[in-house]
Amino acid sequence: MLHFAPNRDIVLIDRLQRAAFDYFLDYSDARTGLVADTSRQGSPSSIAATGFGLSCYPVAVERGWxxxxxxxRRVLTTLRFLDGSRQASDRHATGYRGFYYHFLDMRTGERSWNSELSTIDTALLLAGVLTAAAYFSGADPSEAEIRSLAARLNGRADWAWALNRGxxxxxxxxxPGRFLKHRWHGYSEALLLYVLALGSSTRPIAPETYGAYSTAHEWLTIDGAPHLHAGALFIHLFPHAWIDFRGIRDKGMREAGSDYFANTCRAIALQRAHAEENPHGFSGYCRDLWGFSACHAPKGWLQLRDGxxxxLLGYAARGAPFGADDGTLVPWAPLAGLPFAPDDCLEGLSHMLAHYPxxxxxxxLPGGFNPSLPGGAREGWVDDRIVGLDQGLAVMMIENWRSGLIWELTRSIPAFSRGLRRAGFEGGWLAPGVV
Known part of the structure; x- marks a missing residue:
């Protein structure tokens, strides 16, 4: 999968990938293995960030870090804690029915911030659990225990219950017993969730649920070609962090003559085109400075540099070309986009670091920045948080670009391939006889 780039670029990418991985060493709890949501002191754990971290340990081993x-040992610490943590319906538990609360206390694992029992964040956690188990495949007792715990953790997620009869x-x-009113209906990061829920060997959902989810997909015609729209970049990227979508297609993609990888390439091109057009006249926007996704920013009416x-939207899912845009960008975009548009992303990374060092x-890189706002330097407002999800996504996407490691691992995991086939995906590496 390695894309040949100038040596100076590879040296830079290696340095940034290593620094992003080190987030999981610097901001995890030694006893629980849980990973902090952000670098802010007192931040609770995000179970999604923990899932990204579990997926990044194989990269660290392969890169010699x-x-x-x-x-x-670190993976085992996390899995042992998750396996032994309390699953109950009260508000102080760690999880229930095999799912986990979105935010947990770093040290105790108890629910934090009155957060919800999250189906999507549990899916991201379980994706990491399964990825780590696929990598640690040796005969060593600790690696055998990783695989045993991973199977148990994945198997107890009651996906059928999470349908709530819908x-x-x-x-x-x-x-103590109330489902959220909203459902995963229409194109979103829940593409990964449906693959794992369909692929469960113990409590799966029926294939018809994928059809119900995908009926609300919003298809646009862009330059005469069908495009599955989602404005925020993370929606496109999160499933790709684990799943190699090149050449495999569900019913909608077969009818469109596309696949999710090509669709994400197009989404990145649309974001770059929006930044170049810069319809709102924000500072810095150009084809080499883009990245519209979910991130924090100030909130309320503020004066820009130009008067x-x-x-400003605060925490919001910004998007392009048809989404919220207040001048705030995510600087991790060119790193996470490398598998899809390597030349454009390398140029964007070089531009960004040259102009906003x-x-x-x-x-x-921080969670977000807004060069249109007044600040001490050209960067304008810069988020003081380093975000675990961003760091994990960068590590995994860089590695998928460099070696394809994560994609290779998940192609070997029955829960992924079974879920994709039950969702109606065909072709590519899913074709009979393809390894």
Whole structure:
């Protein structure tokens, strides 16, 4: 999968990938293995960030950043904690019905911030659990225990219960017994969720649920070609972090003559085109500075550098070409986009670091920045948080570009291939006889 790039680019990418991985060493709890949502002091754990971290340990071993036994020990710590944590319907538990609360106390694992029992964040966690288990395939007792625990954790997620007698999966549940009213219906990061829910060997959902989910997909015609629309970049990228969508197609993609990989390539091109057009006249926007996704920012009416007043959205899912846009960008976009548009992303990364060098803190990129807002430097407003999800996505996508490691691992996991086939995916590496 390696794309040949100038040596200076590979050296830079290696440095940024290593720094992003080190987030999971610096911001995880030694006893529970849980990973902090952000670098802010006192941040609770995000179970999704924990799932990304579990997927990144194989990268660290292959890149020589950690010894295999040390990485296995850290994975085992996390899986043992998750396996032994309390599953109950009260508000102080860690999870229920095999699902986990979105945010957990780093040290105790108890529910934090009155968060919901999250189906999508549990899916991201389980994807990491399964990926780690696929990598640690040796005969060593610790690696055998990783595989045993992973199978048990994945098997106890009651996906059928999460339907709440409906035809699509609910977004979550709150104690003592109330499902959230919203469901995963229409193109979203829940593509990964449906693959794992369909692929469960113990409590799966029926194939018809995937059809109910996909009926709400929003298809657009862009330059005469069908495009499955989602404005925010993370929606396109999260499923790709684990699943190699090149050449495999569900019913909708077969009818469109496309696949999810090509669709994401197009989504990145649309984001770059929006930044170049810059319809709102924000500072810095160009084809080499883009990235519209979910991130934090100030909230309320603020004065921009050019004197205009602009409504800032706070935490919001920004998107392009048809989404919220208040001048705030995610700087991790060119790293996470490398498998899809490597030349464009390398140029974008070079441009961003040349023009906004203060974005880097300990070699890591922040959750977001807004160069249209007044600030001490060209960067304008810069988020003081390093976000675990962003760091994990960067590590995994860089590695998928460099070696295809994560995609190779998940192609070998029955839960992934079974779920894709039950969703109606065909072709490519799913074709009979293809390894």
């Amino acid at each position: 950690m010894r295999r036994r040390d990485a296995a 035809d699509t999966v609910t977004m979550g549940w709150r104690p 205009r007043r602009q409504k 203060a974005l880097l803190s300990d070699g890591r």
